[in-house]
Amino acid sequence: EVQLQESGPGLVKPSQSLSLTCSVTGYSITSNYWGWIRKFPGNKMEWMGYISYSGSTSYNPSLKSRISITRDTSKNQFFLQLNSVTTEDTATYYCARSILWDYWGQGTLVTVSS
């Protein structure tokens, strides 16, 4: 069974970087696509980007200058880095298997606050 688990700090200060890890079990990240989606307070959901089986990436243009998705295939993990965060980046962050978004992590709440 494919399982994903997010980990990382729950509190980040404004202007700093947000870094999250997604650990995948039951499926190799060298197959398929793997991405990040966030859900803001309220119901708005935003696709952030993905990393492909080959390591290529695609990002939401709204984040393009601040976001980086990388991976460590030896650990079957992929990572999110979001730079220069503001309070508007406060959200629950989910990693998931793209393209169908058929398997999701449980989500991790990240609060941006001083």
Place this chain on the structure above:
Amino acid sequence: DVVMTQTPVSLSVSLGGQVSISCRSSQSLVHNNGNTYLSWYLQKPGQSPQLLIYKVSNRFSGISDRFSGSGSGTDFTLKISRVEPDDLGVYYCGQGTQYPLTFGSGTKLEIK
């Protein structure tokens, strides 16, 4: 970006009843390859979203046939029949035809 407009924002239904949720896109979701990448998700309270329907009308593995998707082009519908208590939560439509991927704003289903 493709804007996904979901209606209604919320609805209340009796157990055993039927509901429909509408999702309209600002552009056609027919991909150059002929597929239409419109999906439906349910986020139950305290859980992560789960895939219900993909490519308009295909039920994901393990999803009850009480859930059905239909539509084409820019107009799509999710129907839930014989509503059960476990169906409550927020339903989202999402498009994967054009990047950036976008989602509807959600429909909250409550049980009367």
